[in-house]
Amino acid sequence: MQYFTRVKEILEQVEENEADAMEQAIDLLTEANLNKHSIYIFGASHAGILAEEMYYRAGGMMTINAIFAKEVMLDRQPITFTSRMEQLEGYGQAIETTVTFHEDDILILHSVSGRNPVIIDLALAAKEKGVKIIALTNETYSKSVSSRHSSGKRLFELADVTIDNHGDIGDGSCKVEGIKQKVGPSSTVVGATILNAIIVEVTRNLLQNGVTDPPVFYSANLDGGSQLNEQLFEQYKDVIHYNF
Numbered sequence: 512m513q514y515f516t517r518v519k520e521i522l523e524q525v526e527e528n529e530a531d532a533m534e535q536a537i538d539l540l541t542e543a544n545l546n547k548h549s550i551y552i553f554g555a556s557h558a559g560i561l562a563e564e565m566y567y568r569a570g571g572m573m574t575i576n577a578i579f580a581k582e583v584m585l586d587r588q589p590i591t592f593t594s595r596m597e598q599l600e601g602y603g604q605a606i607e608t609t610v611t612f613h614e615d616d617i618l619i620l621h622s623v624s625g626r627n628p629v630i631i632d633l634a635l636a637a638k639e640k641g642v643k644i645i646a647l648t649n650e651t652y653s654k655s656v657s658s659r660h661s662s663g664k665r666l667f668e669l670a671d672v673t674i675d676n677h678g679d680i681g682d683g684s685c686k687v688e689g690i691k692q693k694v695g696p697s698s699t700v701v702g703a704t705i706l707n708a709i710i711v712e713v714t715r716n717l718l719q720n721g722v723t724d725p726p727v728f729y730s731a732n733l734d735g736g737s738q739l740n741e742q743l744f745e746q747y748k749d750v751i752h753y754n755f
Contacts, residue, residue: 514695517684521701524677529705535672536645536709541716543617544574544726549750551576551610554621555583555597555629557699561621561647564703565710567753569730572710573743575619576752580606583629596629598659603632611752614641619706622646623682623698625653625666634669635662646670647702652680676701 543550552562552575559579566577581587582596596602606629612618618637622630625648634644646666650673653665667673676698678684683693717725726747729736744754 513685517695518697518700521677521684521697522704525675525701525705528677529674532672532674533705533709533712536674537712537716539617539643539645539672540572540709540713541720543615544572544713544717544750545720545722546615547747547750549576549611549613549616549752550574550619551578551612551616552619552621553578553580553606553630553633555580555627556585556593557696558621558623559584560699561702561706565619565706567728569728569732569736571707571728572713573726573728573740574747574750576750578606578610578633580629597627598629600628600632600660603629603634604636607633607636612637612640612642616640616642617645618642619645619647620666620670621648621702622666623649623652623676623678624656625649626656626658626660628660630666631658631660631662631664631669634666635664638669644670644672646673647676647705648673649678649680649682649698650675652678652682655680674705676705 552565554562562577565575583593587593620630620634648666650667653667658665678697679693682696682698684697685693685695687694714725714727726743729739731737
């Protein structure tokens with residue numbers, strides 16, 4: 512099938528071209544875990560699916576804190592309102608006030624175009640507090656459009672580390688005869704693969720650094736899984752901001 516073929520091509524491009532950037536991200540997240548700095552992730556609308564992917568799930572890293580903003584989540588009705596809020600300058604600054612950022616914390620920001628004010632606001636506000644930004648974006652796409660933020664900045668211009676998802680401009684990946692718009696967005700499946708690959712290597716690094724119990728979720732559906740998770744929650748409670 513065309514979509515399988517195209518996604519495999521994109522993943523091969525990512526693996527070949529983004530190895531250095533991913534290694535930088537791995538190092539930042541390893542250091543954050545070792546030094547007990549907080550890790551956050553945010554995306555607006557469909558970009559926020561990756562925040563959900565990284566958050567509170569079996570096999571994932573429990574020290575990753577998702578930032579959710581109701582007005583740009585996919586359960587907002589009407590859904591078209593999320594686009595208006597994504598483009599509203601100042602909303603990202605308001606989101607930032609709900610998060611207790613500290614110097615050397617990590618913020619992973621996912622935005623394919625990297626142009627909208629909500630993501631730029633949040634990046635700028637976090638950087639003012641010394642937070643390191645890891646951007647997952649599409650540089651070709653982003654460079655083909657102008658910023659919608661008054662700073663004129665796009666996400667890749669603000670990040671400490673930028674990982675390119677190598678998708679097509681507009682995110683659709685497959686040309687189907689008879690329609691101008693490409694079909695089958697690639698950013699979610701490729702982005703999830705990138706981030707999960709990073710988490711696997713961060714876990715490996717933590718073990719190599721003597722961390723015998725890295726903060727990886729056990730499935731609550733396994734016998735004893737919930738108890739093991741509670742032990743890890745206690746060990747990493749200073750950087751987990753969602754377990755009360």
